[in-house]
Amino acid sequence: LIHAPNEEEKKMALHPTLARMLEIYRAAGRPAYAACSPEEARALLSASAAALGDGPQVGPVSDLAVPTRSGTVPARLYRAGGPERGLVVYVHGGGWVLGALADFDALARSLVARSGCALLMVDYRLAPEHAFPAGLEDVEDAIRWASGQRRQLAGADVPLLVAGDSAGANLATVAVT
Numbered sequence: 001l002i003h004a005p006n007e008e009e010k011k012m013a014l015h016p017t018l019a020r021m022l023e024i025y026r027a028a029g030r031p032a033y034a035a036c037s038p039e040e041a042r043a044l045l046s047a048s049a050a051a052l053g054d055g056p057q058v059g060p061v062s063d064l065a066v067p068t069r070s071g072t073v074p075a076r077l078y079r080a081g082g083p084e085r086g087l088v089v090y091v092h093g094g095g096w097v098l099g100a101l102a103d104f105d106a107l108a109r110s111l112v113a114r115s116g117c118a119l120l121m122v123d124y125r126l127a128p129e130h131a132f133p134a135g136l137e138d139v140e141d142a143i144r145w146a147s148g149q150r151r152q153l154a155g156a157d158v159p160l161l162v163a164g165d166s167a168g169a170n171l172a173t174v175a176v177t
């Protein structure tokens with residue numbers, strides 16, 4: 001059934017970039033993540049990151065290993081290129097199963113360019129290989145570490161902000177409560 005969107009549906013419209021990506025996926029016959037193995041779904045997500053482009057230029061970007069109670073997790077630090085207004089610890093989404101730093105690079109760059117904050121994108125151990133609470137513990141430890149390293153990460157003792165998208169937003173919320 002096709003109908004004209006009502007006012008509520010117009011408010012909930014997808015961002016044009018996301019709508020365009022969904023059209024491309026449908027036209028290509030791309031399978032749903034739920035129909036794939038974790039490895040297949042991860043490959044699909046990584047391949048789709050190219051559709052977002054490179055993102056804006058920002059200051060220096062460096063890969064780090066953040067210490068956790070179980071060893072280390074990869075992280076990527078994005079600097080704004082000037083005095084930072086804060087340090088954002090950002091946790092990517094992916095349904096607790098998908099996602100890697102490179103998959104969210106364009107998003108991280110956009111957030112840094114728009115906010116003027118340094119951003120620490122934290123990777124975490126994914127399911128099903130790592131059962132709960134592994135990912136949550138990684139995020140808790142990364143936030144705690146970043147809090148103590150603000151001056152080194154952002155160049156000054158700036159406010160610490162914690163954010164994420166989808167499952168990453170869930171992990172970030174639980175980690176700070």
